[in-house]
Amino acid sequence: MxxxxxxxxxxxxxxxxxxxxxxxxxxxxxxxxxxxxxxxxxxxxxxxxxxxxxxxxxxxxxxxxxxxxxxxxxxxxxxxxxxxxxxxxxxxxxxxxxxxxxxxxxxxxxxxxxxxxxxxxxxxxxxxxxxxxxxxxxxxxxxxxxxxxxxxxxxxxxxxxxxxxxxxxxxxxxxxxxxxxxxxxxxxxxxxxxxxxxxxxxxxxxxxxxxxxxxxxxxxxxxxxxxxxxxxxxxxxxxxxxxxxxxxxxGVTEAGQAYYSMGTGSNLGIMIPTEQDVDEFRILKWPHVLPGLTMFDAPMAFTGASLKWFRDQFGDYEWRLAERIGQNVFDLFTAEAARIAPCADGLLYLPYLGNSLAPNWNSNACGNFFGVRPDTTRGHFIRALVEGVAFDLYSNVKIAQQAGVKLDRLILNGGPAKSRLWTQITANVVNLPLAIPDIGEAAPFGDAILAGVGAGIYPDPVTPVKTIVTIRETIEPDARIHERYDEFFGLWSRVYENLRGSMDEHRALLERYQIGQEH
Incomplete structure (x- = not known):
């Protein structure tokens, strides 16, 4: 070879x-x-x-x-x-x-x-x-x-x-x-x-x-x-x-492009010229792999981790069924959530199982479900998990837009991106198209390109990307559903703000009684 x-x-x-x-x-x-x-x-x-x-x-x-x-x-x-x-x-x-x-x-x-x-x-x-x-x-x-x-x-x-x-x-x-x-x-x-x-x-x-x-x-x-x-x-x-x-x-190689990476956690990255001043520090800044570009980046902690937590704690049946029929266990969960209407019939989820990163930066934050009623089902909880993660993204999108950063779409990659339900919910919540590249795992692929530059195969990292990376499909938002999500997002934001003091008290009690500590 x-x-x-x-x-x-x-x-x-x-x-x-x-x-x-x-x-x-x-x-x-x-x-x-x-x-x-x-x-x-x-x-x-x-x-x-x-x-x-x-x-x-x-x-x-x-x-x-x-x-x-x-x-x-x-x-x-x-x-x-x-x-x-x-x-x-x-x-x-x-x-x-x-x-x-x-x-x-x-x-x-x-x-x-x-x-x-x-x-x-x-x-x-x-x-x-x-x-x-x-x-x-x-x-x-x-x-x-x-x-x-x-x-x-x-x-x-x-x-x-x-x-x-x-x-x-x-x-x-x-x-x-x-x-x-x-x-x-x-x-x-x-x-x-x-x-x-x-x-x-x-x-x-x-x-x-x-x-x-x-x-x-x-x-x-x-x-x-x-x-x-x-x-x-x-x-x-x-x-x-x-x-x-x-x-x-x-394929995110130019200023003005935006990228949403979904995994255990997730990141919203918007490319800006390194010399550009953006006076907003709830969203972070760090160098892109391309010199001269800075990623205006919002990290979020519990994206795929939220559904993984649900799987590990409450998914014994789905584990066994997925193994028996040869299907992805997460597909079984999202199929259950797909039967629930947008906004999960009022059930809201704060995706902060250990803390909150951008934009709240609250080390005492903890996960919460709000709006449980007698008719709330497992499907409601699963859908609320996905929607809560999307609301977290939306809070950062709104801050970036208010800071003067223009967004017309998000280029999407990561495990949850394989779920049509998850991607459609995300598009509807943030009211932006999601462009899905025709690649598998983007990060090791990007690394392989960098290795090619270092080895002298490519003159620069951008040249091969232009010919290799194409967009497979674009998920368009539903403006009508977004209006509904936008109203519930306002409530979701207020639930967090109302609970901030209680979260501080909760963490203090955990530390006082050494709850969750190894002995």
Whole structure:
């Protein structure tokens, strides 16, 4: 086989996906995925083991390589991954503790400390973002305060992508997208701001060297080759965030385009020129994999995770039925929800099973159903789950529009995008067309394109996308149904606002009585 293949690997919150791209034909020739665990040791905590990332990466790569004689034909590798994950490693690259991830909410006090000592405006101006536990430094300061021996032993703080790139190459690195979640990163100059790092209280030498997404970091080592099945010496590029790589893979390459990624969590990403000032910090900003573009990005925590929670807790019958008839268990759930009218006969769901990210940024938020009546059925609950997730998206769409960002459609990708009911509900709620590209998993595909640039196959990331990515179909909104959703959205928003104080009291009681903590 001619050596014209590239490998892309995306490290998601609950699974890793790997894709091999034939750059001659623009076709995916192999794909595989492997799950990895997520731990909630206390209320509001969410941790993962960095070596579980690497284990899932190696397993998914090997599963791809088993699908053909590919190993010696792969000319480049790139990885992407979830963001907002704080992995402290020693000088040998060994993880020093489980990594608090993006949904971890333990560091509110550290956020308050950063606001007092550094100032929200300083962070806004340098990094383009707000102060919240979602980011790296609040969690790093929590480690510094509660586990000083870990902080002092930390050689570098790395991202999941950076950690697995380290395991692949032996080089400490971070791509510009992942760096955007670190407050000392100057997102316009693409460098570490030593003054901001010092003000926060983290030595700047604990941050890795920054690489652009298509730049080569190193080569596959002999040890990594033995673990993955790849050929030693294969170039490895820096990669990107899971969302920005997925945006590339879905064909989002120009300012003004918007992307909605649905998975365990979800992201609304709107492309803006990096030099453009958008004075709105409820929605985040971080670098796209394409230099000169910034993603005006709204992360939401419990998208697919909401329906997965329902499946795990109440779906024994569907599990057994799906196994017996060979059907996807989630299709059984959505079929039940499809029999329920829009707005679930008044049942509303707040999709905050651990916290709320954009736009509310409330670490004490918790999930709620509102409007249960004697005739409320399982189907109502399932439909309300999907609609609640769509309402969360709609709240961010409205904020972006109010900030002056123009939206005419959303380009859609991710697991729930395979459900026609889910996509139609989403289109009706946000009142925007949803364009679905004719691709599978966008993030590893985007990574494979970046690998092709690093390997010298492509002149830039945009050129191959123009010829490979096409729109399979567009889901149009129903304006009449949207009017109904818009009214219920107003009520849904007020339910959250009315419960904010009660959510704070609820979290305090959980902590007081150590409910949900491991002993």
């Amino acid at each position: 001619a050596a014209n293949l590239t490998l892309g690997v995306d490290i998601g919150t609950t699974n890793v996906k790997a894709t091999i791209l034939d750059t001659d034909t623009g076709k995916i020739v192999a794909h595989a995925s492997r799950e990895h665990p997520l731990f909630h040791p206390r209320p509001g905590w969410a941790e993962q083991d960095a070596d579980n990332y690497w284990g899932a990466v190696t397993a998914s790569i090997r599963a791809c390589l088993e699908q053909g004689a590919f190993a010696n034909a792969i000319r480049g590798v790139a990885m992407s991954g979830l963001v907002g994950v704080t992995i402290p490693v020693d000088q040998n690259g060994k993880p020093l503790r489980p990594a608090p991830i993006w949904m971890d909410a333990r560091s509110e006090r550290e956020c308050a400390d950063i606001r007092e000592r550094v100032g929200e405006e300083t962070i806004n101006r340098n990094n383009g973002n707000r102060i919240a536990p979602w980011f790296i430094e609040p969690k790093a300061l929590w480690i510094k305060k509660h586990e000083p021996h870990i902080f002092n032993a930390t050689h570098k703080f790395v991202s999941p992508t950076g950690y697995c790139t380290l395991k692949m190459t032996g080089t400490f690195s971070i791509n510009t997208g992942d760096a955007g979640l670190f407050y000392p990163f100057d997102y316009r100059r693409e460098c570490w701001n030593e003054d901001v790092a010092a003000a926060i209280g983290i030595p700047v030498d604990k941050y890795p060297r920054i690489y652009r997404s298509h730049e080569v970091v190193g080569e596959v080592t002999r040890q990594a080759a033995a673990e993955t099945g790849l050929s030693a010496g294969t170039p490895v590029v820096a990669g990107g965030t899971d969302i920005s790589s997925a945006a590339l893979g879905a």
